[in-house]
Amino acid sequence: MAKTQERQLIAVGNSIGVTIPSDIIKKLSLTKSDRMQIELNDDNSITIKRSSAPVSSEFMQLLNDTVKEYHETLDILAKSDE
Numbered sequence: 205m206a207k208t209q210e211r212q213l214i215a216v217g218n219s220i221g222v223t224i225p226s227d228i229i230k231k232l233s234l235t236k237s238d239r240m241q242i243e244l245n246d247d248n249s250i251t252i253k254r255s256s257a258p259v260s261s262e263f264m265q266l267l268n269d270t271v272k273e274y275h276e277t278l279d280i281l282a283k284s285d286e
Contacts, residue, residue: 209228213220224234232254239255271278 209225211222213222241253241255243251
């Protein structure tokens with residue numbers, strides 16, 4: 205069963221925010237740099253989920269380097285599926 209906790213809205217600059225209880229932060233391993241998705245449901249409830257992790261520039265560089273290095277092999281593999 206879902207655990208319900210009541211929170212008070214707070215001012216955050218010109219916006220309004222809500223804090224996430226520390227036990228939930230720990231359980232989900234959230235950090236202050238995590239991005240969240242907020243969805244307004246048909247019944248006016250709100251669902252908050254962690255956004256998909258963005259791909260880092262380091263990962264993209266590694267992927268590009270790997271594709272360049274193995275481009276001939278990848279072409280052969282792609283043609284074998286045709």
